[in-house]
Amino acid sequence: MKLLLTSGGVTNPSIHATLVQLLGKPISECRALCVPTAQWGHPKCDPTSVRGFLAAEPRWQHSSGLGWASLGVLELTALPTIGAQRWIPWIREADLLLVDGGDATYLCHWMRASGLADLLPSLPDTVWLGVSAGSMVLTPRIGTHFVEWPSAPDDRTLGVVDFSIFPHLNAFPTNTLADAQRWAADIGVPAYAIDEQTAIKVVDGCVEVVSEGQWTKFGP
Secondary structure: OEEEEEOOOOOOHHHHHHHHHHHOOOHHHOEEEEEOHHHHHOOOOOHHHHHHHHOOOHHHOOOOOOOOOEEEEOOHHHHHHOOHHHHHHHHHHOOEEEEOOOOHHHHHHHHHHHOHHHHHHHOOOOEEEEEOHHHHOOOOEOOHHHOOOOOOOOOEOOOOOOOEEEOOOOOOOOOOHHHHHHHHHHHOOOEEEEOOOEEEEEEOOEEEEEEOOOEEEEOO
């Protein structure tokens, strides 16, 4: 897949241009599938926030509200009960998976349980636009600092990329650079702290930071 891993979505012209380049055509011509699943695993999310994401309400102007040709919903918790022959074509027909935030360990659980995690290597032309936990789920670990799902066995996630992400840099009192440094000291892999104006593009293993804000890389 082509990955655009963000903290807050497509928040500035640089990230927007990168997304269009990955898609290969204007956003207005692209079909997106929204994945709200991570929200159900986080105590600060609820049916109202899920509705806001799916309805492209103003708070989600940088993700579901970008002006897609079509927006569908891919709820991973439902997929194991309906059969892969039904839902896999939906994904193959989409230009982009728009994966919202919440709890990354919960999202990881359902990506594995649904079979979506196994499908990713067969989607070379599909774009993955992650927001917060939707980005973190592709990393090896998220750190206990970000685990909110009580049933999470640990902080490990899918490891599609070989680095970890500390999102929302300076957006919250517990997400300062000093907090990120302490988090990175225990994470055991290269890592990036990124703010809402930063994204990480990954294509064919090549990593590029796209930013009009603040970011820091930790480790080798």
